[in-house]
Amino acid sequence: METATLTSSFIGTSNRGFALYAQDEVRRLIPGTKCTELSDQEVFLMQCPISREEVIARFGAEEPIFVRHLHPVDATTELNRQESDLHRLAALVSREWSFRTGERLAIQVRKQDRLELPYSPAQVREALTDKLEQLFQIEPVPREAERIVSVYVTADTAYVGLSAPSDNLSDWAGGAVRFQREEDQISRAKFKLLEAEQEFGLDLAAFSNGLDIGAAPGGWTSLLLERGLRVTAIDPGDMHPSLVKHPKLTIYRRNARDVQFPPQSFDLLVCDMSWSPLQMAKLLIPLLDALRTGGTAIVTLKLMHGKPFQTVKDTSRTLAPYLELVRAKQLFHNRDEVTLFLIKR
Ligand SMILES: C[S@@+](CC[C@H](N)C(=O)[O-])C[C@H]1O[C@@H](n2cnc3c(N)ncnc32)[C@H](O)[C@@H]1O
Incomplete structure (x- = not known):
């Protein structure tokens, strides 16, 4: 009898310079995970020998110190580093999932460090937002979303996932928490x-x-x-x-x-x-x-x-x-x- 092996992939992020420690945590939590660095000691691809749900459950049960953010990779697409990538990504997301009318959706797009592209992450976000508004009448929100579409762009591939904010360890894109600097703020601390x-x-x-x-x-x-x-x-x-x-x-x-x-x-x-x-x-x-x-x-x-x-x-x-x-x-x-x-x- 054939047994199905359930595997999953995620994009993991740590503070810059701490990715090796974050990967140690991942491998301790999920033995057999293969990690590949995507961005200078900060962002890495995790290929896990267990299901997506099990990965999320393990991170929920034992919060890591150095893994700052996670998002599942549910789909990937090749990129040509041309404007046509925008259409390709919008088509992929609208083909892969459906959304409830009025669903509060955050679309978070990041790219590899120092990668030169003819479009910005903000333009990718706009292209996806336009498509999903048109097809599903989603409500795009920056935070407090019901679900998050995450896109990580490298030189040749986009890694795309859809998840609940609580599955990502942080609902900020890549876990980069931004606070407004006040005029009279005493210290960055x-x-x-x-x-x-x-x-x-x-x-x-x-x-x-x-x-x-x-x-x-x-x-x-x-x-x-x-x-x-x-x-x-x-x-x-x-x-x-x-x-x-x-x-x-x-x-x-x-x-x-x-x-x-x-x-x-x-x-x-x-x-x-x-x-x-x-x-x-x-x-x-x-x-x-x-x-x-x-x-x-x-x-x-x-x-x-x-x-x-x-x-x-x-x-x-x-x-x-x-x-x-x-x-x-x-x-x-x-x-x-x-x-x-x-x-x-
Ligand atoms: C990173 S700063 C603190 C910044 C502060 N949390 C803020 O929000 O502005 C570290 C401070 O610890 C103080 N410090 C270092 N050793 C100390 C000690 N033995 N007793 C009291 N303060 C000390 C230093 O004088 C310095 O002002």
Whole structure:
């Protein structure tokens, strides 16, 4: 009797420079997966020996640290790098699937880095949108879609998939989370905490008393203040002048090793010190008594020596008597870092 072998393909994306770690995660989660790099240490094709549904289920059960985004490859088409590719892609998508009238559909198109084409990803998106509006009267939306059509364009092939946003690990194209830069924004670091709030499903406004360690110039502090928290900021460096007189902010212009607080003073601790993980953990531990039992900690972890899995393991083991690791994730706004979400024991 013949047995059907169910295989599937996906496009995976990590932060640039971290694709090899992302591929390690993929192979650990789905042994036997073949990964082929498509874009400079960032985007890769995954050929998995299990079904599409099983791949999605495994990623849902064990969220990866470095795989930022996934989309299934349900169809491919050859490309000629000519305008006619636009028609070919629109025809493929409209032939492959049907859509409900009024369906909120996001069409996300990316291309290989440095690839020269006679059309832009935006033009591909427009061509697909026009076709699907005309045929199915879909409602094109950038976010909060019911389903996402994903297209990844290389020199000779387009990889196309249709999936629910929750299947893709992130509903941003390639997991590239974009926030509007505010005119008076104090630091780019603010985006890291904004993204952590989204990624970990936190509601920062639900906390009342935050401790910010390594707070200057104050991007994270400013977000916590915006969310209505009372904030204690520790940093020997200068906080931004726009913050110093804030009625809900107390600033200690000191090294974190020289401050102490009564037990259970805070329900949120954030730490973005950009230090060696071991030093950071040593500095953090004496302050953890001040975090309430069940309180949340968000900590950025600098990846120093090219052994990121070991660094996350060692640090979470050092912190384990005090903090339980809920998730570790390399956020889009992290550089050579990952962000830890922990709960006080
Ligand atoms: C990456 S910056 C923090 C950026 C900040 N999260 C923001 O949003 O603006 C790192 C900060 O950690 C501070 N830092 C480093 N070591 C520290 C220590 N031992 N105690 C307190 N702050 C420290 C540095 O002075 C620096 O201002």
